[in-house]
Amino acid sequence: MTAIATARTQASEAMDLPLDKIDVSRAELFERNVEGEYFRRLRSEDPVHYCAESAYGPYWSITKYKDIMAVDTNHQVFSSEAGLGGIIIEDGIQKSSAEGAIDLPNFIAMDPPRHDEQRKAVSPIVAPANLAKLEGTIRERICRTLDGLPVGEEFDWVPAVSIELTTQMLATLFDFPFEERSKLTRWSDVATAEPGSGIVDSWEQRTSEIMECAATFQGLWNERMKNPGMDLVSMLAHSPATRDMTPQNYLGNVLLLIVGGNDTTRNSMTGGVLALDRNPKEREKLYANPGLINNMVSEIIRWQTPLAHMRRTAIAEAEVGGKTIRKGDKVVMWYISGNRDDEVIERPDDFVIDRPRARQHLSFGFGVHRCVGNRLAEMQLKTLWEEVMKRFSRIEVMEEPVRVRSNFVRGYASMPVKLHAL
Amino acid sequence: MTKVNYIEASGKVHAVDAEAGISAMEAAVKNAVPGIDGDCGGAAACATCHVYVDDAWIGRTGPAQEGLEKSMLEFAEDVRETSRLACQITLVDSLDGLVLRLPEKQH
Numbered sequence: 001m002t003a004i005a006t007a008r009t010q011a012s013e014a015m016d017l018p019l020d021k022i023d024v025s026r027a028e029l030f031e032r033n034v035e036g037e038y039f040r041r042l043r044s045e046d047p048v049h050y051c052a053e054s055a056y057g058p059y060w061s062i063t064k065y066k067d068i069m070a071v072d073t074n075h076q077v078f079s080s081e082a083g084l085g086g087i088i089i090e091d092g093i094q095k096s097s098a099e100g101a102i103d104l105p106n107f108i109a110m111d112p113p114r115h116d117e118q119r120k121a122v123s124p125i126v127a128p129a130n131l132a133k134l135e136g137t138i139r140e141r142i143c144r145t146l147d148g149l150p151v152g153e154e155f156d157w158v159p160a161v162s163i164e165l166t167t168q169m170l171a172t173l174f175d176f177p178f179e180e181r182s183k184l185t186r187w188s189d190v191a192t193a194e195p196g197s198g199i200v201d202s203w204e205q206r207t208s209e210i211m212e213c214a215a216t217f218q219g220l221w222n223e224r225m226k227n228p229g230m231d232l233v234s235m236l237a238h239s240p241a242t243r244d245m246t247p248q249n250y251l252g253n254v255l256l257l258i259v260g261g262n263d264t265t266r267n268s269m270t271g272g273v274l275a276l277d278r279n280p281k282e283r284e285k286l287y288a289n290p291g292l293i294n295n296m297v298s299e300i301i302r303w304q305t306p307l308a309h310m311r312r313t314a315i316a317e318a319e320v321g322g323k324t325i326r327k328g329d330k331v332v333m334w335y336i337s338g339n340r341d342d343e344v345i346e347r348p349d350d351f352v353i354d355r356p357r358a359r360q361h362l363s364f365g366f367g368v369h370r371c372v373g374n375r376l377a378e379m380q381l382k383t384l385w386e387e388v389m390k391r392f393s394r395i396e397v398m399e400e401p402v403r404v405r406s407n408f409v410r411g412y413a414s415m416p417v418k419l420h421a422l
Numbered sequence: 423m424t425k426v427n428y429i430e431a432s433g434k435v436h437a438v439d440a441e442a443g444i445s446a447m448e449a450a451v452k453n454a455v456p457g458i459d460g461d462c463g464g465a466a467a468c469a470t471c472h473v474y475v476d477d478a479w480i481g482r483t484g485p486a487q488e489g490l491e492k493s494m495l496e497f498a499e500d501v502r503e504t505s506r507l508a509c510q511i512t513l514v515d516s517l518d519g520l521v522l523r524l525p526e527k528q529h
Contacts, residue, residue: 112493367494
């Protein structure tokens with residue numbers, strides 16, 4: 001099928017359904033990369049949309065940039081508390097199993113003031129002064145990884161570069177045994193997986209792997225209690241706000257930091273390669289003016305939107321975009337849709353590396369839960385592209401990438417590429 | 423017009439003539455003052471326009487407001503009593519000559 005014919009089929013698939021039958025939470029829409037047409041329709045016909053029946057129960061979809069901003073900045077009404085369902089559309093996944101859940105509290109799924117206290121315990125690791133210290137290590141590793149890649153032959157960019165670099169970064173932040181770092185990637189995948197996703201086969205398997213993660217990190221905690229360093233485990237073990245946490249709360253925060261630093265930057269690393277290869281004029285602009293890298297990094301993060309949504313639960317009645325949301329309702333802010341809202345972003349479907357105000361995107365969220373690692377993510381991406389441009393004239397995408405079947409992580413399982421030398 | 427002096431951590435001064443009524447964040451972004459990002463567009467929701475109001479001016483701007491501005495400043499770097507989010511300072515006539523100092527980097 002030609003690209004135009006495919007686009008037509010996608011548009012009609014989204015247009016043919018009655019509005020009240022639209023359910024944008026279906027993970028297969030994201031896997032097939034057709035979610036965009038559904039969101040386009042919701043933004044134009046019913047921007048605050050109620051879906052009465054879904055695999056996750058009834059929920060509201062917030063699809064316009066300004067409405068998302070209004071919900072995200074109103075934590076007094078729109079709660080993140082795990083006990084109410086937490087921050088993703090699926091209530092159960094933040095626990096550990098369908099039955100007999102082990103509860104893993106973490107600060108993203110808390111409201112102020114507890115959220116603020118625990119978040120502040122770890123935020124110094126990504127503060128400007130510490131980032132400056134990390135920059136040399138990040139660059140050295142990126143260089144080593146890129147120098148080890150084959151030029152002129154096809155290989156999968158996802159494990160070779162995106163997963164490898166983000167995993168190395170995580171190992172550094174936790175001061176985790178470097179040779180065992182692939183465990184971190186595995187635990188990140190397991191933490192957001194349901195049985196049947198291809199990652200774990202059963203809830204029992206998931207629980208047992210999470211328990212292995214817990215035991216490993218308990219060991220690191222005990223060690224860093226005695227010999228603290230400048231790593232996340234030491235910070236959690238010594239900060240007054242977190243040193244008396246329950247083991248479950250500790251594990252919850254560890255998993256939050258692993259997932260937050262892994263799935264997100266990983267997919268922006270892959271997404272940037274895809275976006276530049278599909279837009280050769282933008283690639284020409286970049287090579288003609290490398291000073292555009294910083295702006296391009298923001299545009300990549302907007303274009304990719306590696307986390308498609310965040311969820312809240314209304315704890316009071318509220319009006320959003322003219323609709324009344326009742327106490328107890330599940331509210332899903334679709335960042336991927338707000339980042340394509342032409343009322344705020346001009347030509348939002350296009351990838352434009354010198355876009356004005358490129359930093360004004362929703363991918364990091366806004367308000368008290370705004371991504372704590374955003375500057376680190378930007379630095380990793382900036383350094384990656386600086387070093388790519390010193391080595392390669394083009395990273396050619398050889399086939400359509402395989403996308404992840406998830407309505408939360410908007411990412412890639414694999415993407416075959418070929419490097420062209422300078 | 424309201425005159426605002428933005429002083430970088432290095433001491434470099436950017437003197438800006440701003441339309442009265444816009445925010446100190448907007449005035450900085452419009453005039454390409456480095457070090458003020460304003461990612462959220464002025465909703466006090468990202469803390470990338472953190473500034474220190476000069477001691478001589480804090481009485482007139484007032485301290486950070488209760489609510490989102492204070493909450494977001496919790497997560498900024500090196501927060502002091504004179505810390506504000508520039509997007510929450512409206513440049514009214516009485517602030518003509520305002521002096522704002524920039525942190526070394528925005529978190």
